[in-house]
Amino acid sequence: MRTYLYEIDSEAGIVPATHKCLFGGKVLKLHISRTLCALAFIAVPLTSLAHHSHGNYDLLNYKHLDGTVNKVIWLNPHVWVYLSVDDGQGTTETWALEGGGINAVMSRGWTKESLQIGDPISVRCHALRDGANGCLLGYVKTEDGVEREYD
Numbered sequence: 716m717r718t719y720l721y722e723i724d725s726e727a728g729i730v731p732a733t734h735k736c737l738f739g740g741k742v743l744k745l746h747i748s749r750t751l752c753a754l755a756f757i758a759v760p761l762t763s764l765a766h767h768s769h770g771n772y773d774l775l776n777y778k779h780l781d782g783t784v785n786k787v788i789w790l791n792p793h794v795w796v797y798l799s800v801d802d803g804q805g806t807t808e809t810w811a812l813e814g815g816g817i818n819a820v821m822s823r824g825w826t827k828e829s830l831q832i833g834d835p836i837s838v839r840c841h842a843l844r845d846g847a848n849g850c851l852l853g854y855v856k857t858e859d860g861v862e863r864e865y866d
Contacts, residue, residue: 772841772851784834812852815866
């Protein structure tokens with residue numbers, strides 16, 4: 716048994732459902748099938764699963780950093796933590812640490828108040844391959860000594 720969608724056309728009466736669109740100055744009638752509708756409902760959510768690559772990070776090794784939080788930004792698509800780190804020669808460097816998405820970070824128990832400017836923390840992260848001061852944040856250890864995932 717087949718199921719069809721119908722619409723009421725003021726000139727033709729009850730007819731199979733169509734979608735009208737402009738193309739080259741002409742109105743085309745495209746029949747809407749169940750298959751096309753199903754594909755549209757599947758395709759739209761799949762695009763939301765798309766994500767950028769982490770290929771710019773060395774994902775095989777962790778870098779350990781100890782420093783002081785100097786900025787935290789909760790902004791889609793990722794939370795960013797900026798860390799002031801002593802380079803061992805008396806100079807302070809700022810590291811940009813890319814955390815997980817806001818929902819992922821919150822699901823691990825982090826809040827906007829968890830990390831504050833001036834907090835001393837230790838992190839394990841995947842450094843940028845080009846040697847710049849940036850990391851994909853993996854784990855954060857706060858003053859309480861507990862290390863938790865931040866990705």
